[in-house]
Every structure is written in C-alpha cells, then in structure tokens.
Amino acid sequence: MRNVGLKISYDGTRYAGWQIQKNAKTVQGVMQDALSMILKGGGKLKASGRTDTGVHAVGQIATFETQSRMTQGQFMMALNSLLPGDIRILDVFAAPIDFHPRYSAKKRWYRYIISNTPVLVPFFRNYSLWVNRDINIPLMNEYCKKIIGTHDFTSFATMTEDDKPQRCVFKCCFIKRNDFIIFDIAAGSFLRKMVRTIVGSFLEFEKNGRMPESVSEILNAKNRSRAGKTAQSCGLYLMKVFY
Amino acid sequence: MRNVGLKISYDGTRYAGWQIQKNAKTVQGVMQDALSMILKGGGKLKASGRTDTGVHAVGQIATFETQSRMTQGQFMMALNSLLPGDIRILDVFAAPIDFHPRYSAKKRWYRYIISNTPVLVPFFRNYSLWVNRDINIPLMNEYCKKIIGTHDFTSFATMTEDDKPQRCVFKCCFIKRNDFIIFDIAAGSFLRKMVRTIVGSFLEFEKNGRMPESVSEILNAKNRSRAGKTAQSCGLYLMKVFY
Numbered sequence: 001m002r003n004v005g006l007k008i009s010y011d012g013t014r015y016a017g018w019q020i021q022k023n024a025k026t027v028q029g030v031m032q033d034a035l036s037m038i039l040k041g042g043g044k045l046k047a048s049g050r051t052d053t054g055v056h057a058v059g060q061i062a063t064f065e066t067q068s069r070m071t072q073g074q075f076m077m078a079l080n081s082l083l084p085g086d087i088r089i090l091d092v093f094a095a096p097i098d099f100h101p102r103y104s105a106k107k108r109w110y111r112y113i114i115s116n117t118p119v120l121v122p123f124f125r126n127y128s129l130w131v132n133r134d135i136n137i138p139l140m141n142e143y144c145k146k147i148i149g150t151h152d153f154t155s156f157a158t159m160t161e162d163d164k165p166q167r168c169v170f171k172c173c174f175i176k177r178n179d180f181i182i183f184d185i186a187a188g189s190f191l192r193k194m195v196r197t198i199v200g201s202f203l204e205f206e207k208n209g210r211m212p213e214s215v216s217e218i219l220n221a222k223n224r225s226r227a228g229k230t231a232q233s234c235g236l237y238l239m240k241v242f243y
Numbered sequence: 244m245r246n247v248g249l250k251i252s253y254d255g256t257r258y259a260g261w262q263i264q265k266n267a268k269t270v271q272g273v274m275q276d277a278l279s280m281i282l283k284g285g286g287k288l289k290a291s292g293r294t295d296t297g298v299h300a301v302g303q304i305a306t307f308e309t310q311s312r313m314t315q316g317q318f319m320m321a322l323n324s325l326l327p328g329d330i331r332i333l334d335v336f337a338a339p340i341d342f343h344p345r346y347s348a349k350k351r352w353y354r355y356i357i358s359n360t361p362v363l364v365p366f367f368r369n370y371s372l373w374v375n376r377d378i379n380i381p382l383m384n385e386y387c388k389k390i391i392g393t394h395d396f397t398s399f400a401t402m403t404e405d406d407k408p409q410r411c412v413f414k415c416c417f418i419k420r421n422d423f424i425i426f427d428i429a430a431g432s433f434l435r436k437m438v439r440t441i442v443g444s445f446l447e448f449e450k451n452g453r454m455p456e457s458v459s460e461i462l463n464a465k466n467r468s469r470a471g472k473t474a475q476s477c478g479l480y481l482m483k484v485f486y
Contacts, residue, residue: 011365056366085368122254123299123370125328 001065004075005095008060011086013126013234018051018060027051027087031062034082038075039066048101048108048241052193054233056127058111059090059240061101099243107170107186107242110195113235114181121179128180129199129235135181136206137174143202144172146215154222156198157191158230165222167191172198184239193230201228244308247318248338251303254329256369256477261294261303270294270330274305277325281318282309291344291351291484295436297476299370301354302333302483304344342486350413350429350485353438355478357424364422371423372442372478378424379449380417386445387415389458397465399441400434401473408465410434415441427482436473444471 008031016024020032028045035043043064051057070078072092079089115121115128116135124130147156150168159165171186183199205214205228218226251274259267263275271288278286286307294300313321315335322332358364358371359378367373390399393411402408414429426442448457448471461469 009362009365011368080362085363086365088362088365090362119252119323119331119333120328122252122329122331125254127366 001067001097003063003065003095003097003099004072005091005093005099005101006062006064006075006079006089007091007093008057008062009088009090010057010060011126012051012054012056014086016053017055018047018049018057027057027060028062030083030087031079034079035064037082038070038078039068046101048105049189049238051238052196052233052236054126055236055238056234057238060238061105061241061243063095063099063101065097101241104243105189105241107188108190109171109184109186109239109242110190111237111239112183112185112195112199112231113237114183114199115179116176116181117179126234129232131181131203133207135203137176137181139206139212140174140202142212143205143215144174146212147198147219148172151219152222153191153194153219155218155224155227156201157194158197158224159191163191165191167194196231196233196236197224197227197229199235200231203231204228244310244340246306246308246338246340246342247315248336248342248344249305249307249318249322249332250334250336251300251305252331252333253300253303254369255294255297255299257329259296260298261290261292261300270300270303271305273326273330274322277322278307280325281313281321282311289344291348292432292481294479294481295439295476297369298479298481299477300481303481304348304484304486306338306342306344308340344484347486348432348484350431351433352414352427352429352482352485353433354480354482355426355428355438355442355474356480357426357442357478358422359419359424360422369477372475374424374446376450378446380419380424382449382455383417383445385455386448386458387417389455390441390462391415394462395465396434396437396462398461398467398470399444400437401440401467402434406434408434410437439474439476439479440467440470440472442478443474446474447471 015027018027020028043066045062047062076092113128115124115130120130152165153167154165169187174183258270261270263271286309288305290305319335356371358367358373363373395408396410397408412430417426
C-alpha cells in the first residue's frame, strides 16, 4: 500500500468548502469523484483541514492510499485533466505510510486579503474583502501582538463542544502592499472561523479606535459575543501547511 | 441637456461582451437597465467600443445624455448600488455635449495577460491565458516591431464588409513580470479580434521558431488564413481610452 500526497490549490468561490457533503458541491467531493474514476473506487482523501464555503487554498495538502502502480506524474496529469480549472494539483509526492495530512501538521499559514480602494475592483470581488476607508496599519499590528502566543481563543472562534480552545499563534501581522492589505497568520492549528473572526473584529476595533489592551480583555472574557463580526470568506486563503 | 461620462471597469466573464443583445446578458444591457431605473427611461449609453464575450475592461468610457439634475457623485453611488459587483463605475465626469466616447477617441490601450506557470493557477483561469512552456520574449518583441506603424491588418483580424483594414499601431510589446507575460498594445482603433489574433499568432510563430520577417509577409498577404489562432478572450483587458 502507498500513501500518495497531493498539494492542491483551489478557488473556493463555487464550493461549499473542502469537506464532502450530500447536497452541496465541495472540493473534496469533486476530487473524490475524479480519483474514483482513476482508481476505480477506493482511495479516500484526507486533508490537512476543512476550509469553509468560499475559502481558497494555495497549498492544501491531502493524501490517499492506493495499491495502484501509477507514477506521481501520471496521477498529476490524470487528476488535472479530470478536475475543473478551479481545482489544480500543484504537486504529487510520496508520503510515509504513517503520514497524516492533519495530525502530522506542525503549523498552518493562512492569509487574508483586503482590497483597499475607493471603488471595488471587479476582478477582486471574489478574492478579497473590499474596505474603502483608510486603515491604521500600526494600530492593527498592535492588536496582533496581543494574540501572539498561546491563548484561549473562545472569543474569536465558533466553538463546537469537543474543541480545546487553546491555540498557539506563532506569527500574525498586517502589511500594506499597493492597493491591498495583507494579513498573515501562522498557528499550530486554528479553531473554526478563527482567522476570519480575528480579521473582522480587528477591523471593527480599528474603526472604533479601541486600545490594543481591549484585545487582551476580550481574549480573557472567553465569550464570542465580545468580539466582532466574522469577515467574508472570499478573502481567506490556506497558504501552506508545515510538517 | 447634459452629456454625462462614465469610466467603467468590468469583469467580462459572465457577459456576452459590451453591446446590447436580445437573448444574452451584456454589460451595456445590465447598465442600461440600471440607468433606466435611475432616470425613469431614456439616457442611451454609448461606449468607446464593443468588447467581445469574456473580455474585461479596466477603463471603458461611456456617455449618456440626460436632463436630470443629479450630481456626478449621486450618479456614481446610484449606479454602483444597482449594478452587480462585476461592473463598477470608477468615475463620473461632465463631458462636452459634442463628446462621443467612440468618435472622439484618439487612442486605445489594450493589455493581454498570459499566465506562465507549470500548472494553471486556479485564481487566474478567467483572467489570463495559461501557457506552461518557456516563451522567447525577445523574439516576440521582434514580431511586435513588424506591426508598429500603419498597416493593413486584414490578416490579423476578423473583417466585416465595411471595415477599412488600415490601422495605426503606436506601441506594442511583451514583458515578463514574475509569473506573467504582459502584452501591451496601443492603436488609434482596432479591428475585430485584432489584439487576440496578434497574440495567438505570435505565440504560434514563436513556438514554431518563425523569423520576424514572416510577420511582414503575412501582413502583406492580407489573408486571415495566413495568421494563427485567435487567443482566448479571458486574457484581454481594455485598459484606457485616450481623448
């Protein structure tokens, strides 16, 4: 038995996220169908994590087990010829048999892109959040400093019953690049909607001129209602998974 | 009577081009509907030129006549709130009453974007032509030199009976920028499918290692069948119209 690894990029616009669902088109569903055609069944796909409806991926990692003798290049060609253009296999690699894209991962890097222009640029409408006001980037980065390290992120996520709320954020910052504001965040793993709730909240805090200390207070409150709105999914990208 | 000018950007992916048609969604059709709601009829839109199905615009210029007393800012806000996100009004300006966006134009600048990556990047699939081989940019620019100036472009366009085939190309070049190859071309005006036929043909010529002189020969032949395929519309952008 081989464990075959895939590096995948997808435009999440048309999909109800990664994870397979009965009555919705998902990335995993479409990929599983393509894989089944190649392997004549079997080969269940596992990924580094779910992505929500409309969220994009630049470097999602998935694996499947197979006894097929196809080469990595053949898998890549076969999958890319069967998949729609909004899902592309960037790389196929041999993974150790005990490699699990989710449990073996040490770190995930997400990016959130804000279009910061007076008028929405039509080409970026599905690929960024449009904000037309000036944003105080140094203040946003003061907020960021308050969430770096290990914290209980209950206030900044949608919790399910069995989640442990502690997460370790390694890196977190906003930078301005031409007409974009780019938010990069890396953590061991993330809670549901955590990145988007951080971005949505920080934008509200900045607009209301709140002090950086209020981020710490909200973390300590462990209460989702203390933070702000969850930002649109179309600005979010799973960039890279580190093993 | 006022002549109101609009600078428009649109993502052409969902549209059968600019010009209004009976059984297809077009940019002009959608904009005319929005304008009719604001003006209660009238105000026929004129543009600098048609764009084909799937072609994008960064700076299309259009005008309409009206007796309305709405300010430019009010037109901009009203139109952008009625229009879908893939059509945006970037600017509203007062145009002289004898200004015609097509006949007053002195020069048009079009851009064609090629994604030059080993695997198609899903986010660029509707916004560029994907070419995965190495392209000899200096050779492409030698081809360009042969079409600068006034020539009969019959070989590089889809002619209709009443077209005059002479066009004056002011500027024309390819540059490599990261993973993109960008083709910029400026001319007084263009024949139908002229930019895309030039790009598609030059890519074929480069692949087949043809000499720059063959571009001149094909121009002189005045025969569309001597040139190459018309490149996909999704890579083409109307950038700016000069008056």
